[in-house]
Amino acid sequence: MKLFIPGPVDVAEDVLQKMATPMISHRGKDVTKLQKSISEKLQKVFFTQNTILLSTSSGSGLMEAAVRCCTSKGAAVFSVGAFGDRWGKMAKSNGVPVDVFKVEPGIPTLPENVDKVLATGKYDLVTVTHNETSTGVMNPVREIGDVIKKYPDVIYCVDTVSSMGGIKIGVDECGIDICVTSTQKCLGLPPGLSICSISEKAVERAKTIKNRGLYFDLVELYTFVKEKDFQYPSTPSLPHMFALDYQLTKILEIEGLENRFKRHEQLAIRVREWADTYFKVLAKEGYQSLTVTTIENTRGIDVGTLVKSLEADGFLIGNGYGDLKDKTFRIAHMAERTIDEIDDLLTRINKKLGFKL
Amino acid sequence: MKLFIPGPVDVAEDVLQKMATPMISHRGKDVTKLQKSISEKLQKVFFTQNTILLSTSSGSGLMEAAVRCCTSKGAAVFSVGAFGDRWGKMAKSNGVPVDVFKVEPGIPTLPENVDKVLATGKYDLVTVTHNETSTGVMNPVREIGDVIKKYPDVIYCVDTVSSMGGIKIGVDECGIDICVTSTQKCLGLPPGLSICSISEKAVERAKTIKNRGLYFDLVELYTFVKEKDFQYPSTPSLPHMFALDYQLTKILEIEGLENRFKRHEQLAIRVREWADTYFKVLAKEGYQSLTVTTIENTRGIDVGTLVKSLEADGFLIGNGYGDLKDKTFRIAHMAERTIDEIDDLLTRINKKLGFKL
Numbered sequence: 001m002k003l004f005i006p007g008p009v010d011v012a013e014d015v016l017q018k019m020a021t022p023m024i025s026h027r028g029k030d031v032t033k034l035q036k037s038i039s040e041k042l043q044k045v046f047f048t049q050n051t052i053l054l055s056t057s058s059g060s061g062l063m064e065a066a067v068r069c070c071t072s073k074g075a076a077v078f079s080v081g082a083f084g085d086r087w088g089k090m091a092k093s094n095g096v097p098v099d100v101f102k103v104e105p106g107i108p109t110l111p112e113n114v115d116k117v118l119a120t121g122k123y124d125l126v127t128v129t130h131n132e133t134s135t136g137v138m139n140p141v142r143e144i145g146d147v148i149k150k151y152p153d154v155i156y157c158v159d160t161v162s163s164m165g166g167i168k169i170g171v172d173e174c175g176i177d178i179c180v181t182s183t184q185k186c187l188g189l190p191p192g193l194s195i196c197s198i199s200e201k202a203v204e205r206a207k208t209i210k211n212r213g214l215y216f217d218l219v220e221l222y223t224f225v226k227e228k229d230f231q232y233p234s235t236p237s238l239p240h241m242f243a244l245d246y247q248l249t250k251i252l253e254i255e256g257l258e259n260r261f262k263r264h265e266q267l268a269i270r271v272r273e274w275a276d277t278y279f280k281v282l283a284k285e286g287y288q289s290l291t292v293t294t295i296e297n298t299r300g301i302d303v304g305t306l307v308k309s310l311e312a313d314g315f316l317i318g319n320g321y322g323d324l325k326d327k328t329f330r331i332a333h334m335a336e337r338t339i340d341e342i343d344d345l346l347t348r349i350n351k352k353l354g355f356k357l
Numbered sequence: 358m359k360l361f362i363p364g365p366v367d368v369a370e371d372v373l374q375k376m377a378t379p380m381i382s383h384r385g386k387d388v389t390k391l392q393k394s395i396s397e398k399l400q401k402v403f404f405t406q407n408t409i410l411l412s413t414s415s416g417s418g419l420m421e422a423a424v425r426c427c428t429s430k431g432a433a434v435f436s437v438g439a440f441g442d443r444w445g446k447m448a449k450s451n452g453v454p455v456d457v458f459k460v461e462p463g464i465p466t467l468p469e470n471v472d473k474v475l476a477t478g479k480y481d482l483v484t485v486t487h488n489e490t491s492t493g494v495m496n497p498v499r500e501i502g503d504v505i506k507k508y509p510d511v512i513y514c515v516d517t518v519s520s521m522g523g524i525k526i527g528v529d530e531c532g533i534d535i536c537v538t539s540t541q542k543c544l545g546l547p548p549g550l551s552i553c554s555i556s557e558k559a560v561e562r563a564k565t566i567k568n569r570g571l572y573f574d575l576v577e578l579y580t581f582v583k584e585k586d587f588q589y590p591s592t593p594s595l596p597h598m599f600a601l602d603y604q605l606t607k608i609l610e611i612e613g614l615e616n617r618f619k620r621h622e623q624l625a626i627r628v629r630e631w632a633d634t635y636f637k638v639l640a641k642e643g644y645q646s647l648t649v650t651t652i653e654n655t656r657g658i659d660v661g662t663l664v665k666s667l668e669a670d671g672f673l674i675g676n677g678y679g680d681l682k683d684k685t686f687r688i689a690h691m692a693e694r695t696i697d698e699i700d701d702l703l704t705r706i707n708k709k710l711g712f713k714l
Contacts, residue, residue: 058591095568192594211452234415237549
């Protein structure tokens, strides 16, 4: 089965094999060396000098950690879809004061709206979804960052779960305090490990917050990296660490970051052109994702039937997410996917739907 | 390197290979089938009819979930060492009212003490460490369970992280409401996934608790199993699920549970006899662990030198944990270890320390 769903993605065979590396102690020098190596490589992928934290959890784990550990006055959650809403739910379920600012499907988070909300002085933490997997909207995290710089007490958190490693996100340039991602999307690994970069400002904020919990306490994770020589408070998923370290070398030294970004852009353009020809891209122009395209079902096709028929051929695409089920469908183009594979998929869809090439 | 540390353990090569299984969607029928199969097998290992929950995290994740989600009046944490203390820390860091009842290293949690504490009426949740990895103490969870049955509003939580799968723990017989374990100990898998069984009573309690968080919300995990056909709220570590399903079949159908328990007992007896001959087992007689032996350094040997010298030979044993460093050392005998491997290790230690056989 070839996966064109927005995660989990197909993992290269040699990377999968690293998941089968024999175990080591999680307290020895080898694990310090491993986590340090991963951190240094991730700093390059994130374009940051900030500290890298790993967590054995899905991306949701560190997203929840960010909003729980670093909100004092209140969190302003800017949502452009299901995964933005999720950040609101995380805040509420932890008793964190939060307001969710939501737009219609396909519409991005605009810097001027963030400015207006922050001007109220009610919030000291902002969450933004860089790349919303449900709607295929990509938000202008740099321009939003420029606005946030005017508010020095605000912690800027960005969900880059479905974009980091496929799209250039200059974490330091954008002024992102906590940038969260996970392994099973553009980084091209199996699910099971999440990653964030954290600024000193966010760590200082977290130190002032009570009841941060333990497993997702960002101060605890940070302290183990800084004071215990790149270790992890509990036993981490060593298989993911072995595979991540290996895959990061492949990304940085074999494909090269710039080439990887370019490939993701080319894949996106190809799918977008096809979608514009036969359907309509849901996301507003200028804010269309480079890793997943959500296609409006303007022809009223039976999406379920299309998905099943492709699945029978060994190609898995995504139905619409949540409320957008059947009204949209989704093609992900991330991690190791190639133009040939995308062309093969689109040709098959054309045939099934009776489109002429 | 052969690991004789109390986790991570060495993983059989065929099990490791399952970690390299190609990815599937985390929302399809295949993943439902996989999680259902794992659950049914784990119910046999746990000797329970309760619901099995999986969490992509270390065992600490679900331990924290239990004390956070299910304490209303107060938690009574019975600690016999570092991992018992950890449960106290988890409660405190979540603002959960808690008292920690701690004994000296080597001493167990006695049912009569639990009875005395519960008789105060101050607590509606109890945590007990079945097998304390720092001191090598194994607590009488069944006898403690008999006491707890007298207090119908108390939720009984047991940490079986370093024992489940190696020692018979009849979860239902003992009346354990939440029984937590993780993959990297007696189950013989890599770290990265934790598991618990949960009773209906614990689920009902959790529903009454505010601010349970999201990632470790036991109600959310339970609802996805019960109402969404054995699925997981976020993207789980699929590699661990593939490997766990496979390994559980090996445990149940190839070795057989009873044989596995017997092997663990034989390994423990061998190490204990050796320890009693040349040193002293830290844990009180009658409460000595069947999976890890903590040995009192009665001869004042240089533990660090012994550990390093064995490591150079490719054998990793554990130094004492925390305060017990250098005062004790630890030999784990769990997962796939054999009598021959233990004999080989002990012979080497004898040679290094100049003991006669």
